[in-house]
Amino acid sequence: MERAPPGAADHRRIQGQYPPAIHHTGVAMPAGRIFLSNGIQANEDIGSFAVIHVDARADHPLTVRLGVVTDEEYRYTLSPGDTFPVRDQTWRLEPVENAGSRDWVVTLTRVA
8 A cells, every 4th residue: 555755644534543633635624623525434532424415406405414423323414504413512514515516525613
């Protein structure tokens, strides 16, 4: 397996082996932000996050179906700006990048 040069962001997702910051397109993001793309699950200390579906039809409001697993499994249908609980924290769905394509990126931000 080819390794990234020293100091370069490593985009591989290995369950249970995450650095203290999330990496997205080579930029280290602060803790409290999670980026999810098509088919990628994020496993954090607080739980696991995955997008089930992004509904970006032209004649409907944009919604994201999100799955969260902590001690139990939760499913949320959210619009950008909506918040949802994860254990004792509150998270917000940010605007979805490239919502009308298969290359969408969902950003979650911890707000409390």
